[in-house]
Structure formats: C-alpha cells, structure tokens
Amino acid sequence: MNKPNSPTSPKHAERQTAFFAGARDTFPLIVGAIPFGIIFGAVAVSSGLSAGGAAAMSAVVFAGAAQFISLGLIAAGANLPIIVLTTLIVNLRHALYSATLAHHLKGLPQRWYLPLGFWLTDESFVVAARYFEHAPVGPAKRWYLLGSEIFMYANWQLMTWIGVRAGQTMPDLRNWGLDFALVVTFIGILVPEIKSRPTLAAVLVAGSTAMLANNLPNQSGLLLAAIVGIGTGVFLESRAAAASGILA
Amino acid sequence: MNEWLLISGMALATFATRYPVLVWLSRTSLPPSVFRALKFVPASVLSAIIFPAVFLPGGELALRLNNAPLFAGLIAVFIAWRSRNLLLTILLGMAALWTWRAIFPL
Numbered sequence: 243m244n245k246p247n248s249p250t251s252p253k254h255a256e257r258q259t260a261f262f263a264g265a266r267d268t269f270p271l272i273v274g275a276i277p278f279g280i281i282f283g284a285v286a287v288s289s290g291l292s293a294g295g296a297a298a299m300s301a302v303v304f305a306g307a308a309q310f311i312s313l314g315l316i317a318a319g320a321n322l323p324i325i326v327l328t329t330l331i332v333n334l335r336h337a338l339y340s341a342t343l344a345h346h347l348k349g350l351p352q353r354w355y356l357p358l359g360f361w362l363t364d365e366s367f368v369v370a371a372r373y374f375e376h377a378p379v380g381p382a383k384r385w386y387l388l389g390s391e392i393f394m395y396a397n398w399q400l401m402t403w404i405g406v407r408a409g410q411t412m413p414d415l416r417n418w419g420l421d422f423a424l425v426v427t428f429i430g431i432l433v434p435e436i437k438s439r440p441t442l443a444a445v446l447v448a449g450s451t452a453m454l455a456n457n458l459p460n461q462s463g464l465l466l467a468a469i470v471g472i473g474t475g476v477f478l479e480s481r482a483a484a485a486s487g488i489l490a
Numbered sequence: 491m492n493e494w495l496l497i498s499g500m501a502l503a504t505f506a507t508r509y510p511v512l513v514w515l516s517r518t519s520l521p522p523s524v525f526r527a528l529k530f531v532p533a534s535v536l537s538a539i540i541f542p543a544v545f546l547p548g549g550e551l552a553l554r555l556n557n558a559p560l561f562a563g564l565i566a567v568f569i570a571w572r573s574r575n576l577l578l579t580i581l582l583g584m585a586a587l588w589t590w591r592a593i594f595p596l
Contacts, residue, residue, distance in 0.1 A: 270576035277584070295493040302501040307539070312500060322491055326499035333507040335535045340508055342528045344515035355516065359509030368532055419587050422559055425543045426566045426583030432536040433570035433579075441533050448534040449541030456542050456549065464538045471534030476527050 253381075260382040264366075264389030267373065271365040272397050274427025278306055279398050281420035282313070283405020288416065289313040293406045300402035304361065304395060306424065308332040311461060332461050335468060339367040346374040346383050354384055361391035368431050440482065444475035556594040562587035 279300075286296035291313065299309055308329045315325045339362060347358065370387045377383050408415050436442050448471025455463030544563035545551060552560065566583035573579065 270580065273577055274580045292493060295497060298494070299497050299500065302497060303504050305504045308500065308504060312496075316491075316496075322496050322499060325496060326503050329500045330503040330507065333504045335531075336504070336507040337511045338528065338531045338535070340511035341515050341520075341524075342531055344512050345520070345525065347512070348516045350516065355509065355513045359512045360505060362508045362512070364535075371532060419558070419591065422543075422562065422587050423580065423584055425540055425559065425563060426580050426587075427576070428536045428540050429563060429566040429583065430570045430576040430579030432533060432540065433567055434574045435533055441530065444530045444534050445537040449537040452538035452541050453545055453551075456546055463542075464535070467538035468531070468534040471537060472527050472530040475530035475534070479526065 257381055257385045260385035261389035264369065264373070264386035264391075265393040267369050267386075268365060268390040268393050270430070271369065271427060272393065274423050274430070275306065275365065275394065275397060276401055277420035277423035278310075278427075279401025280405035280408060281416060281418075282306065282309055283402040283407075284409030284412075284415045285310070285313050285405075286402075287406055287409045288413070289317040291316060293410075296406050297399070297402055300398055303329070304398060305329070305333050305336075305363065306398070307364075310421065328461060331465060334465050335364075336362055336367075338468070339364075339371075342371055343367065343374070343387070346377070347387075350384055358384065358387055358391065361388075361395050363391070363394055364428075365394055366390040438479075440475045440478040443478050444471040447471050447474040556596055558587050558590040558594065561590050 282300070283296055286299070287293055291299070299312075303309055311328060311332055312325050315328060320328075340359065343362075347354070366387060369390050370383075373386055374383055377386065405415075432445065436445060448467045451470045452463055452467035455466050457463075458466070540563070544557075544559045545553075547557060547559045555561075562583055565586040566579050569582050570576075570579040
C-alpha cells in the first residue's frame with residue numbers, strides 16, 4: 243500500500259521528524275538572531291541602503307555578520323570591490339563549515355547541495371555538527387540540516403523587514419545594543435563545547451589572536467585567528483595522544 | 491554606488507564560500523588528520539568573533555567599568571557554564587548588558 247514517498251510511509255515520517263528536529267534545535271539560536279536581524283534592518287536604512295535593498299540583501303546574501311559589516315563600509319564610503327572582497331573574507335569561515343559537514347553529506351542527489359550550501363550559516367552549522375555526530379545513517383542528516391536552515395532563513399527575512407520598519411519609526415533603535423545578541427548567542431554555544439584542554443587552548447589562542455589582529459584590513463584577523471586556534475588545538479591534542487600512547 | 495550590483499556581488503562572494511567546498515568534499519575523502527583539525531573549527535571561529543566584541547567594543551582595548559559588553563559577556567559565560575542553557579544565556583546576557591549600561595553609562 244505505502245509507496246516509498248507517500249505521506250504515510252515510514253520513510254516520509256523519518257524525514258519529517260528529522261526536518262522538524264532541525265527546526266526545533268535551532269530555536270534558541272533563532273531567539274539570538276531576532277534582535278540581530280532587527281538591528282540589521284534598522285541600521286541598514288540609516289546607513290544609506292534602501293528598504294528594498296536591505297530586504298534583498300537578506301534574501302540573497304543571507305550572512306548576518308557580513309551584511310552588518312557591509313553597512314559600516316557603505317556608511318564609510320567604501321567602494322564596491324572592497325565591500326565584495328570583505329564579504330568574501332568574512333565568510334571564508336563557511337568554507338570550513340562546508341568542509342566539516344560535507345563528510346556527512348556524501349552521495350546526495352545533486353539538487354540537495356544547492357539549497358544546503360546557499361542556506362548555510364553559523365547557527366545551522368553548529369546545530370547540525372552536533373547532531374551529525376550521533377545521527378543515524380540515511381536521509382535524516384540532510385533533512386535535519388534543511389529544517390534548521392529554512393527556519394533560520396525565514397526568520398532572518400521577517401526580522402530584516404521588521405527592523406527596516408522599526409528603524410524608520412524609531413531612529414534611536416540602533417543605540418539599544420541589540421547587535422550584542424549575536425555575541426551572547428555565540429557565548430552560549432561556545433562555553434558548553436569546551437570539554438577538553440586542547441579546546442580551551444584553541445579558544446584562548448584564537449580569541450587572543452583575533453584581538454591582536456583586530457586592525458588587519460577586511461576583518462581578515464578573524465580567519466587568521468581561527469587558523470591559529472585550530473593549529474593550537476591539533477598540536478595539543480596530538481601531543482596528549484602521543485603521551486598516553488593512543489596515537490600509533 | 492549601484493546598490494543592486496553591490497548586493498549581487500556580495501551574494502556571489504558568499505555563495506562561493508559555501509557551495510563549492512560542500513560539493514567538492516562530498517565527493518572526495520579527506521585524510522583523518524583533516525577531521526581532527528576541523529573538530530576545532532567551531533570553538534576557534536566563535537572565539538575569534540567573541541573576544542574582540544567584548545574586549546575591544548570600540549576597536550580599542552576597553553578594560554573599564556563602563557564597558558558593558560565585557561561585563562555582560564563575563565556574566566553570559568558564567569550563566570552558560572552553570573546552566574548549559576542557550577536560551578537562558580541569551581536572555582540573561584542581554585538583560586545584563588542593559589542593566590550594566592544603566593548603572594555605568596558611557
């Protein structure tokens with residue numbers, strides 16, 4: 243009776259469960275993205291972007307940190323190639339995310355990679371990376387990531403629009419410190435992940451490097467800091483493994 | 491500057507950091523050593539965003555009482571460590587920011 247793709251088949255139920263699990267697990271991160279999206283919309287219109295431009299940027303770029311930085315550059319009168327290059331550098335961390343997730347997304351039908359890639363953000367990456375460690379083999383992983391991503395995307399569009407409207411009616415909204423929501427969200431993700439000494443060292447070294455390299459152009463200090471942090475973690479972990487004789 | 495050209499350029503630049511690596515590495519196998527390194531990606535990237543935001547809010551080191559992001563950040567770290575609850579960390583972290591700014595204005 244049940245065809246593989248009919249709405250009542252067990253396979254369909256598994257996909258649906260994974261999809262909504264992805265959306266549900268992303269909820270706390272959505273809460274953090276709400277004020278960030280609103281402040282983006284509000285600051286966008288006061289930085290010289292049109293209301294339609296702000297909405298379009300959220301729709302086709304969909305990268306909160308890069309969008310935010312571009313507003314600062316637009317307001318500072320930077321030219322187009324500089325802003326595009328900055329966007330590329332700020333978003334290079336997504337290449338690291340893609341590399342991490344790709345291992346779990348091998349052999350999918352080609353049509354999957356386009357949406358999964360386009361919608362990838364910090365938030366969906368963190369949620370999916372955690373889930374993928376213990377996820378069952380099969381379609382659950384891709385549906386979980388898709389659920390997380392679509393939920394993030396829909397929220398970002400809505401919040402940008404609300405922010406644009408709020409910015410037009412409440413000009414002092416940008417002084418509320420709403421952009422700090424992104425920082426506390428990242429703190430809330432990061433702290434419970436620090437379970438080993440190599441990870442703690444990676445955190446401290448990456449953080450310190452980012453501070454020292456804060457004045458490098460185009461936010462390239464972020465990438466430098468990430469690389470130094472990863473190197474620190476790998477070095478300490480392999481040394482600890484060698485000391486305990488685990489590593490052959 | 492042409493707004494639509496700018497948005498198109500940013501969209502392409504962002505897409506280029508997401509899609510190609512996903513497709514490429516979903517077809518190729520990486521050596522295990524790469525996975526040991528990738529494990530440290532989230533912690534390193536998040537730290538590189540957090541530290542400057544709380545210690546250098548205006549672009550310069552601000553170890554001052556009226557640096558609300560620093561103290562709200564420290565409070566958020568404590569809440570995250572004790573509760574391991576993301577939602578609670580976000581809500582109390584923002585409350586801490588606004589409270590601190592009210593007590594120690596710039």
